[in-house]
Amino acid sequence: MRKLAGLMAAALLAALVPASAARAAEPKNLQVMSWNMCGSQNPSWGCATHGGPQDKINVVKYHVETNFVQAALLQEVCENDLTALMSQLGSGWSKAFQPYQYSSDGVRRNNTCGGTRTDRIGTAIVIKAGLADARAYEIEQSWTGQARPFHCATATYWGARLCNVHLSPKGNNPDHPDWDYADDQMTDIAAIVAGYPTLVMGGDFNVSPPDKPGNARAWVWRDGPYNAGYRECDQEGDVRDGRPTIGDPVTGTKIDYIFSTETKRWCAVGDSAYSDHNVVIYSVAVA
Template sequence: MLANAALALLTGVTALTGVTAPRPFTPAPATLSVLTWNICAGTNAGCALYRLSPAEVAWHVSAYAARVAPDVIFLQESCSSLDRPLEYWLERRTGREWSVRSAWLAARDGTPYPCHPDRFGGPRGAQSVAVAVAGPAPAFRTHALTSPPWYVRRAAVCAVLPALRVNVCGAHLSSGLPGDDGQPGAPYRTRQIGELMAAATVPGHRAVFGGDLNVTPPDGGGASAAGHAAIASAYRAYDECDRRGARRTGRWTHAKPIPGGGVLRRKLDYLFAPRGSVRLCHVEQGVTLSDHGPMYARLAL
């Protein structure tokens, strides 16, 4: 009888302990939403934003950004005069504080590579890459990328987000066309990708980087093996937003008409993030403002 009572008491204590024992607290992961878009605003007469004023370009870009609500935006083929109008329109449309920093491309003599003027002849600054960040102003930094000395010099723009301990970097790499790293082996884009990864690496911080990298994915087919090899190192170390299972590929982000008819569609735009962090990836192929579609990722960090 006493043994049964003791067993019942012990069982009750065990059950009570199981119910009331505190569970370890696991904080929810922080989220970060990132948008990359080659807006084709600088010198390509075939694009809708070509020769629009900085305020007009900012109006269109902010209108799309407001739909997807990013925290960080990477822009390529922007113009340096877009920075302040873009801050204004992003803040007006989203109700958040924004900071924009651009780095202009340089001609071979080191002078800024100009955007074509607007349709009224007004200057629009230099063709540039830009990073926009919502919230308190981050610490921006520009990193030169090794480029063909006879052609346009490229750069990456990075921003440290101290609250998330994240470093974000956007870039637009050499095109791969004749005269711009078109030689066998894609030596400049290979170096640029390595330099972009190095720029994104900050001790104690996680790296998120991307942009128009002007190479096709390793398992995508349809382009040179050199371009595939150039981007493979990023796939080895990070998750790419639109990766398809084991295959290192994704949906097309760039459409180019082919002489004689047809359209060449390729993935040239990327977002890389820490392993296991990608929660959503969207490629907007219906946007007609640019020859590139915007690419958007939601990350849990």
């Protein structure tokens, strides 16, 4: 009888312990890479001197194997090269692809890789351990000029929404080269991602950080992710700047970013001979 009473008392005590006192789940580390691969074979894209498809594939594989990258946000990737990358990464990896399109008075056509190749070129989200709900979203684009997609997919193992960004540079519309679309694009993106509790968003923003001295386009960040409370990979304290990701390592500028809602573990920026952009890797602890 005493044993039964003791068990009942223990059960009652356990019932009185608040749920918040239960041991919290260990966070899951997630390494996300963003890289503009400069994969076009079209001479006007300026990628001819940056190696071939396998060179670029090897860069992604290197960071997967060496820096434990589990997701990649890729820009300017040719579709056939993406297929080759997936076959070399092996089982357990999934992809979502969206093409670049050129708009002529609102009529869009897909961009191709160029040269002798007719496969499309675009942006991709590559994820290990499950990809779900891949979706492209319409954001502001110039009526005439290059249209760059914005899309997201869920990394199911982490329960995190990953989004790939490639904003328009100033002068994107040849009919109105003084018009800037990046501010409206950031406003649209902010509305889309606002509902995602766990977010990693990165890519080629085609604009310098708001706190970079002399940045005449700093105003386009008004509704950008810095002001929405997201932490950027290379951000130190409250200074919204970071290491160059394009051009000279000292005098160049940062235009590639990764933002997240999650706790920062580390950030890496690495150059490559196989693109005019550096690789950015953000390691976060997903609660």
